[in-house]
Amino acid sequence: MRLPSLTRTEQSIAENFLQPHFLQKSTSIKEVAERLGVSTALIVKVSKKLGFSGFKQLKDALNAHHGSESYSPSEQLQPDDSCEQIVTKVLQNSINALTEILNFVDTNMVSAAADAIINARNIELYAAGGSNIICEDFQHKLLRFGVRANVPRDRHLMLMSASVLNEQDVVLVVSHSGQTVDLMDAVRMAKQAGATIIAITNNYHAELAQLSNYPLYAPASPEPLLGKNGTARLVKLALIDSLYATIASKIPKVAEENLDKTTKAVALLHR
Known part of the structure; x- marks a missing residue:
């Protein structure tokens, strides 16, 4: 929901954050900056724009979310998906969306x-x-x-x-x-x-x-x-x-x- 308020570069960083397990508990801010080719200062800035006090709070929140029993990542359709895979992904993504809004x-x-x-x-x-x-x-x-x-x-x-x-x-x-x-x-x-x-x-x-x-x-x-x-x-x-x-x-x-x-x-x- 906050993505539209970010610059294109900041959006790219945030979208990487949203990838499951992109940030491990041991991942440092320096590692993330090097992986994305940006400064650590920009990582902190994006974290704050997303509503966190800094990178560490954002990382801890994401790890807690991804580690919860109810977590089920939404999936994108792939060109070689079977009908069964398509139906499963569509319905599972719908369940995830309703859980999120709840x-x-x-x-x-x-x-x-x-x-x-x-x-x-x-x-x-x-x-x-x-x-x-x-x-x-x-x-x-x-x-x-x-x-x-x-x-x-x-x-x-x-x-x-x-x-x-x-x-x-x-x-x-x-x-x-x-x-x-x-x-x-x-x-x-x-x-x-x-x-x-x-x-x-x-x-x-x-x-x-x-x-x-x-x-x-x-x-x-x-x-x-x-x-x-x-x-x-x-x-x-x-x-x-x-x-x-x-x-x-x-x-x-x-x-x-x-x-x-x-x-x-x-x-x-x-x-």
């Missing part, structure tokens, strides 16, 4: 976001590209217990939507990068109008996270096939499900009554 999610933030949605006059769900289906899924879930939300389908509609919001409204934004141009103009306008912003993103340092009243982080690997286009969507959907269930728990009577109505309304379609 250890990371801020439940107080989820609860506050749920309260904001419950009390909102209007609920707008903004996304672009592959994230659109996440907003549509949330819209469908909310409608099941009588909470209406709108999903503007393009940039023009998002800007028009944002222009008529006020402090009684909520905008939930789904963006892996947190800096998609099509979204950010509308988010800035909604924020200026006084609307409450809820964000689901992977980028801790993105402008979207900074503008959000309630940022919800969905960490996922930047790897293009199984990472940001695979597990990233999975963890965002899991966060949406958590938010949906939290909302239902806060309005149990309304949720139960409307869920019964909407279930009966589509029962005729289930022949």
